[in-house]
Amino acid sequence: MNILVCDDDKEIVEAIKIYLENEGYKIFKASNGIEALEIIEENEIHLIIMDIMMPKMDGLRATMKIREENNIPVIMLSAKSEDTDKIMGLNMGADDYITKPFNPLELIARVKSQLRRYTTLGSLETKSNVYKTGGLVIDDERKSITVDGEEVHLTPVQYKILKLLTANAGRVFSIEEIYEKVWKETAFSPENTVTVHIRKIREKIEINPKEPKYLKVVWGIGYKVEKL
Helix, strand or coil: CEEEEECCCHHHHHHHHHHHHCCCCEEEEECCHHHHHHHHHHCCCCEEEEECCCCCCCHHHHHHHHHCCCCCCEEEEECCCCHHHHHHHHHCCCCEEEECCCCHHHHHHHHHHHHHHHHHHHHHHHHHCEEEECCEEEECCCCEEEECCEEECCCHHHHHHHHHHHHCCCCCECHHHHHHHHHCCCCCCCHHHHHHHHHHHHHHHCCCCCCCCCEEEECCCEEEECCC
């Protein structure tokens, strides 16, 4: 398994490298988000340990870029322990979070946990173009959606919205982001357009649209599909 460790503190990178190499993992090193993206582009990476505060490109922006292309597990690493930083990292698409100074045994346990999830679910989903969270499954090759085994029929636009959010389950997208990624044009007052489609999707995939299990609003920020 290949693990990318991205932190501008070389001592921390070397320490993590030693811990994980002792567990049999191959380690790639980066000191900022730009270097991390370049390494991911050129190598098969199975997990990323990403510091938040770094020069050139921080870990939050790098994670957002990574989530545009794939579902590699990301463990955020930061000296900050405030809940707001943890929530921000998870909303940007991180899978887990650990604060410095960290216990090496805890880090190794979290790495193994994320790799188990990725190898049994994540990597298979990516390769077969299947995105899954809970009972919601999108098969992008067949362009089909099922919820608890029951097929759901969406319009092409609704399908694109749900696929975007499900492929990045756990990450919050603003209304502007959703519009620009789905409609492929700059958003000008897209609130009503996106909101109407979200409501229609909920009516089709949720047992109780007023208390959604999957497609949720994050007030003041946007929408996300819950990672279950």
